[in-house]
Amino acid sequence: MPHNFLSQIGPSQRGNMRSLAKATWTFVAVLFLATCAHADARLDAAMDAIVTRLYASNNLEQLQALDEAKLAEYITPGDRAALASAYWTFDVDVPVVVSVMRHMDQAQVPFWLEESGFAKTDLVVKNESNNYAVWQKKFDAGHVGLGMNGFDGHRFSYFASVGPQNAGDVVKITNLVPAHPPMLTMEPGAMTYIDWTELVLTEAPESLRGHALLTTFRGRARETHLTGGGFRETLFPASDKPDQITLTWNGDPKTSQAVLWRTNTAVKTGAARFSEKGSDARQMVDATLETIDDRMLANDRTSHRFTAVLSGLKPGTTYVYQVGEASRDVWSDVYEFTTAPENGDTFSFAFLTDTHNRETAGKALAAAYARTPRPAFTLISGDLVDFGLHRDTWDKLFAYMGEPLARYPTLPAIGNHDDQDGLGPGTFLKQFALPDINFDGIPTERAYSVRYANALFLVLPIGISIDSLRDWMEKELSATDATWKFALYHFPVYTNAARYQNDYDQQREKWGALFDKYHLDFMLTGHTHRYNRTNPIRNGKEVTSAKDGTYYVVSAPGFYQTIDIKGNRLEYTSHDPDGVVKDHVVVEK
Numbered sequence: 113m114p115h116n117f118l119s120q121i122g123p124s125q126r127g128n129m130r131s132l133a134k135a136t137w138t139f140v141a142v143l144f145l146a147t148c149a150h151a152d153a154r155l156d157a158a159m160d161a162i163v164t165r166l167y168a169s170n171n172l173e174q175l176q177a178l179d180e181a182k183l184a185e186y187i188t189p190g191d192r193a194a195l196a197s198a199y200w201t202f203d204v205d206v207p208v209v210v211s212v213m214r215h216m217d218q219a220q221v222p223f224w225l226e227e228s229g230f231a232k233t234d235l236v237v238k239n240e241s242n243n244y245a246v247w248q249k250k251f252d253a254g255h256v257g258l259g260m261n262g263f264d265g266h267r268f269s270y271f272a273s274v275g276p277q278n279a280g281d282v283v284k285i286t287n288l289v290p291a292h293p294p295m296l297t298m299e300p301g302a303m304t305y306i307d308w309t310e311l312v313l314t315e316a317p318e319s320l321r322g323h324a325l326l327t328t329f330r331g332r333a334r335e336t337h338l339t340g341g342g343f344r345e346t347l348f349p350a351s352d353k354p355d356q357i358t359l360t361w362n363g364d365p366k367t368s369q370a371v372l373w374r375t376n377t378a379v380k381t382g383a384a385r386f387s388e389k390g391s392d393a394r395q396m397v398d399a400t401l402e403t404i405d406d407r408m409l410a411n412d413r414t415s416h417r418f419t420a421v422l423s424g425l426k427p428g429t430t431y432v433y434q435v436g437e438a439s440r441d442v443w444s445d446v447y448e449f450t451t452a453p454e455n456g457d458t459f460s461f462a463f464l465t466d467t468h469n470r471e472t473a474g475k476a477l478a479a480a481y482a483r484t485p486r487p488a489f490t491l492i493s494g495d496l497v498d499f500g501l502h503r504d505t506w507d508k509l510f511a512y513m514g515e516p517l518a519r520y521p522t523l524p525a526i527g528n529h530d531d532q533d534g535l536g537p538g539t540f541l542k543q544f545a546l547p548d549i550n551f552d553g554i555p556t557e558r559a560y561s562v563r564y565a566n567a568l569f570l571v572l573p574i575g576i577s578i579d580s581l582r583d584w585m586e587k588e589l590s591a592t593d594a595t596w597k598f599a600l601y602h603f604p605v606y607t608n609a610a611r612y613q614n615d616y617d618q619q620r621e622k623w624g625a626l627f628d629k630y631h632l633d634f635m636l637t638g639h640t641h642r643y644n645r646t647n648p649i650r651n652g653k654e655v656t657s658a659k660d661g662t663y664y665v666v667s668a669p670g671f672y673q674t675i676d677i678k679g680n681r682l683e684y685t686s687h688d689p690d691g692v693v694k695d696h697v698v699v700e701k
C-alpha cells in the first residue's frame with residue numbers, strides 16, 4: 113500500500129508519539145474467537161474470600177499498598193491450597209513432566225512453584241519479546257493442578273507444556289480447565305497467548321519439543337492480582353439515583369428505543385416512563401436488571417444496570433422520557449429522543465473513535481452535537497475505554513460523555529481495549545442493549561446492523577473471525593436496498609501508520625472484494641490514534657470516483673466526524689480536537 117494513497121492529517125507530533133507508543137503496547141490481532149475461559153471455581157471462591165476479608169479491615173490506601181507479606185495475613189490455608197492448585201487443572205493417562213514457562217521479568221516468583229515441588233531448570237524458552245525460565249515437575253498418571261500466576265498482575269503470564277516421562281508414551285490430556293482452544297505442540301513458531309497470536313516462540317529447547325503446549329492469555333494475570341495497585345477506585349460511584357443514562361437500539365430505530373442507566377445495589381427495580389412530546393398520554397415500561405461486579409473496585413464493587421426497551425413508537429416522532437423507580441417514585445431528569453423517519457433521506461450522524469474514557473472525547477461529542485445540522489446518533493468505532501473489564505473506566509466514559517448519551521443513540525463497536533487480553537467484552541455487553549443477529553460464529557450483540565432512513569450501518573467487533581464477519585456482511589449487503597452503506601470496525605483496513613502496514617491483509621483480502629461488489633461507501637475505523645483517509649479504493653487500487661470505490665477512514669482520539677446525508681448527496685467533515693476542519697469530502701450518487 114503506497115503512502116500516496118492516503119491523505120494524512122494528524123494531531124501534534126508529541127500527541128502522536130504518546131498515543132502511538134500506547135497503541136504499540138496494546139496491539140493485538142485476534143484471528144479467531146477468544147473464549148472467555150474460567151478457572152476452577154475453587155480459585156474464584158478463594159479470591160472472593162480473600163478480597164472480602166481485605167475490604168473488612170483496610171482502606172483504599174492500605175489496599176493499594178499491599179505487599180505479599182501483608183497479604184499473607186488474609187490468606188487461609190484453604191485459600192492457599194486453591195491458589196496453588198486450582199488455576200489450571202487437567203488429567204493425564206501416563207507419567208508426565210510438566211514445564212512451567214515463567215517470564216523472567218516477573219519480579220514475584222509464584223509462591224506455589226517451589227512449595228509444590230517444581231524445580232528451576234537451566235532451560236530457556238523465548239519469543240520475540242520475552243525470555244522464559246523453565247520450571248519442571250514430574251507427575252504420576254492422574255490429576256495435575258497448577259497454581260496461579262502471582263499476585264502482581266504480571267501481564268505475560270506463564271504458559272505450560274506437558275510431555276511423557278517415558279520415551280514412547282503418548283500423553284492424553286483430559287478435563288482441561290480452563291479449556292480454551294487451541295492446545296498446540298511445543299516448537300518454534302507456536303504461539304502461546306491466544307490474544308496475541310503473532311507473538312510466536314523463537315526458541316524452544318530440544319527436550320521440550322513435541323510436548324503438548326498449553327496456550328493461555330495475558331488477561332489471566334488479573335485473576336489473582338492483589339498487590340501493586342490491583343485494587344482500584346471509581347471517581348463516580350453509583351447512587352440510588354439513576355445516572356449514566358444511555359440510548360442504544362436493539363430494534364427498529366423507527367419504532368423502538370432502548371435506554372440504559374445505572375444505580376447502586378439498593379435499587380432493585382427500574383422503569384422508564386415516556387410520552388409523545390406535548391401529549392399527556394404517558395406509558396411506562398419495566399426494565400430488566402443486570403449486576404456488574406468488579407471485585408477489585410474498592411469503593412463501589414457492585415452496581416446495577418437497568419435496560420428498558422420502549423417499543424410501539426411512531427416513526428419520526430419526538431418523545432420525552434424519564435428513567436427511575438416506580439415504587440419509590442424516584443425519577444431522572446426529563447430527556448427527549450426522536451425516532452427514525454419512516455421514509456426520510458435527510459439526516460446527519462457523528463462518528464468518533466478511541467474515546468478511551470478521556471475528557472477530550474466528551475468535548476468532541478459535545479462539539480459534534482453543538483453544530484447544525486445536529487447529528488441523530490453517534491458511531492464509536494471501539495476502544496471506548498482503556499480497560500474493558502474495569503468499571504471505573506466506564507464510569508469515566510459516561511461521566512465525560514454526559515447528556516448527549518441520553519438524547520442521541522450510540523452505536524458502539526468493540527475495540528481491543530473493550531475486549532482485552534482475551535478476557536472478553538463482558539462489561540461492554542452489559543453497558544449497551546444491541547441487536548441480536550443470530551448468526552453462526554458470531555455471539556450475540558457483538559456484530560449488528562442498523563438501518564436508519566436511506567442508510568445501512570454494519571457494526572463489526574474485534575475478536576470474531578474475519579471469515580464469519582465477511583459471511584454476515586454479505587448476507588446484510590446482498591439484502592439491503594439502502595442508498596448509503598457504512599461499516600464500523602476498530603482496526604484499520606488501510607493505514608499509513610508504518611508499524612501497522614502488514615497487520616490487516618486479512619481484512620483487505622477477505623472484505624475488500626465484498627465491499628467492491630456491494631459498493632460500501634465508507635469504512636470507518638480507529639485504533640492507530642492517527643487520522644488517515646484514503647481516496648476511493650476498488651480492488652486494492654485508488655480510483656478517481658467515489659461511485660467506483662470505498663473511502664477507508666481511520667480517525668483518532670479527540671477528533672469528531674459529522675456525516676450529512678441529503679438524498680443522494682453526502683458530506684463528510686472531520687474536525688481535529690481544536691474543532692478545526694481537517695478533512696472534507698462530498699459524494700454525489
Ligand SMILES: [Fe+2]
Pocket residue numbers: 135466468495529639640641
Ligand atoms: Fe485506542
Ligand SMILES: [Fe+2]
Pocket residue numbers: 495527528529602638639640
Ligand atoms: Fe485499539
